Amino acid sequence: MATRTRISASEIAEKISYLCMDANFNLNEDVLDALRDSYEAEGSPVAKEVFAELLENAKIARECQMPLCQDTGVAVVFVELGEHVEIADGHLCDAIHEGVRKGYKEGFLRKSIVKDPINRINTGDNTPAIIYTEIIPGSRVKITFMAKGGGCENMSRIAMLTPADGREGIINFVVETVKIAKANPCPPIIVGVGIGGTFDYAAYLAKKSLLKSLGSKHVNSDTAALEQEMLERINNLGIGAQGLGGWITALSVHVERYPCHIASLPVAVNIECHAHRVKTVVLGV
Amino acid sequence: MPDAIHLKTPLKDSDIAGLKIGDRVLIHGIIYTARDAAHKRLVELIDQGKELPFDIRGQIIYYVGPSPARPGRPIGSCGPTTSSRMDVYTPKLLARGLKATIGKGHRSEVVIEAMKQHKAVYFAATGGAAALLARTVRKADIIAYQDLGAEAVMRLEVKDFPAVVANDIYGNDLFKEGIVKYQRG
Numbered sequence: 001m002a003t004r005t006r007i008s009a010s011e012i013a014e015k016i017s018y019l020c021m022d023a024n025f026n027l028n029e030d031v032l033d034a035l036r037d038s039y040e041a042e043g044s045p046v047a048k049e050v051f052a053e054l055l056e057n058a059k060i061a062r063e064c065q066m067p068l069c070q071d072t073g074v075a076v077v078f079v080e081l082g083e084h085v086e087i088a089d090g091h092l093c094d095a096i097h098e099g100v101r102k103g104y105k106e107g108f109l110r111k112s113i114v115k116d117p118i119n120r121i122n123t124g125d126n127t128p129a130i131i132y133t134e135i136i137p138g139s140r141v142k143i144t145f146m147a148k149g150g151g152c153e154n155m156s157r158i159a160m161l162t163p164a165d166g167r168e169g170i171i172n173f174v175v176e177t178v179k180i181a182k183a184n185p186c187p188p189i190i191v192g193v194g195i196g197g198t199f200d201y202a203a204y205l206a207k208k209s210l211l212k213s214l215g216s217k218h219v220n221s222d223t224a225a226l227e228q229e230m231l232e233r234i235n236n237l238g239i240g241a242q243g244l245g246g247w248i249t250a251l252s253v254h255v256e257r258y259p260c261h262i263a264s265l266p267v268a269v270n271i272e273c274h275a276h277r278v279k280t281v282v283l284g285v
Numbered sequence: 286m287p288d289a290i291h292l293k294t295p296l297k298d299s300d301i302a303g304l305k306i307g308d309r310v311l312i313h314g315i316i317y318t319a320r321d322a323a324h325k326r327l328v329e330l331i332d333q334g335k336e337l338p339f340d341i342r343g344q345i346i347y348y349v350g351p352s353p354a355r356p357g358r359p360i361g362s363c364g365p366t367t368s369s370r371m372d373v374y375t376p377k378l379l380a381r382g383l384k385a386t387i388g389k390g391h392r393s394e395v396v397i398e399a400m401k402q403h404k405a406v407y408f409a410a411t412g413g414a415a416a417l418l419a420r421t422v423r424k425a426d427i428i429a430y431q432d433l434g435a436e437a438v439m440r441l442e443v444k445d446f447p448a449v450v451a452n453d454i455y456g457n458d459l460f461k462e463g464i465v466k467y468q469r470g
Binding site: 043275 | 309350352353354355361362363367369389390391409411412413414415416417419420434435447449451459460462463464465466468469470
């Protein structure tokens with residue numbers, strides 16, 4: 001039997017707390033590159049000015065350690081837990097919630113979570129986080145934090161298409177979702193698409209696909225072609241940055257596919273705003 | 286910013302008559318914050334024939350729920366929230382003399398019509414440019430509904446607050462016209 005690697009719950013909480021602040025203050029280089037490229041490529045003067053503002057905003061947020069956006073999001077945490085890891089002195093989920101509580105307090109981040117979807121009383125500390133855990137081989141824990149804004153999450157959609165709808169039906173649904181969303185998800189957006197699996201798994205794949213770096217192409221060339229076609233059709237809509245008209249509505253489209261039932265074709269579209277706040281840490285050996 | 290139009294609050298009809306969709310503006314002076322919950326209360330006061338907590342005539346309302354201010358700073362990050370959620374309340378405020386609103390995203394036909402009728406404009410600020418917009422805020426005071434937390438009504442003193450005219454007093458809509466201009470295929 002392999003040796004257990006011990007990782008303390010307090011270390012996990014500490015790292016999560018740091019990721020909450022790091023993600024909200026420091027925009028990743030891949031997003032900055034995409035914004036710079038878009039500034040150069042955009043034909044609409046109004047939209048070009050939006051890109052200039054977003055680049056300046058990222059600079060100010062970094063320098064002043066201020067949130068890029070006042071909506072500092074719901075904390076979505078993806079954990080890849082090595083099967084030889086033992087969480088010492090506590091529980092994994094408790095540690096994650098504790099880290100979110102600390103990070104949102106110390107970082108002066110907005111608390112945007114309500115206790116109940118109907119009664120709507122604020123929890124006051126931005127917990128609970130949404131946690132996805134996957135058990136993987138090995139002795140490491142990889143934790144990815146995402147601050148997911150409400151405006152873009154609200155414009156996401158899912159459909160149970162029929163197998164006959166096929167590739168074209170999938171593309172049409174994705175493009176239609178962006179068209180309906182218009183300015184609301186704060187374009188330029190990033191589009192995550194999950195195809196296949198089940199009703200719930202397609203949505204999970206869509207969200208998980210957002211973790212890939214911008215501009216990265218899918219390893220499967222057929223999926224990469226699908227991403228490219230969706231991106232072109234989305235950008236042909238003319239919605240543009242902030243919905244004010246322009247050539248660049250989406251910075252990137254990421255697609256994940258999974259086997260599914262012979263009767264089913266689930267398609268989920270998770271929309272992400274340009275304030276794409278994702279940070280990762282790896283613990284253990 | 287080149288070619289931006291400088292506007293001082295409170296706004297007069299003559300200040301906004303010349304504004305066209307797509308114009309860049311820089312706003313100076315006092316603006317008031319309000320979002321969903323505060324709008325509900327303001328419109329309840331109007332329906333009951335009561336006074337509002339501030340004189341709304343000629344003023345600008347900014348749809349925002351800021352992040353908490355760090356010690357020594359007037360405000361946290363403060364970008365616009367989605368304006369369409371306020372559409373149901375806006376015509377009644379425009380009828381009371383509100384001259385402009387600031388937010389992100391398009392307005393309803395009813396609001397666009399009310400802006401024409403009452404000679405008011407809608408400015409789009411950049412959603413997600415919240416640190417940049419915070420830098421334009423010199424002073425922030427809660428003037429009503431402190432119990433609403435991030436949704437309380439605040440009086441902001443701003444300098445060079447950047448926005449673009451999305452709806453003018455003539456019924457034009459940049460969200461519609463801009464998209465038509467750049468769509469392809």
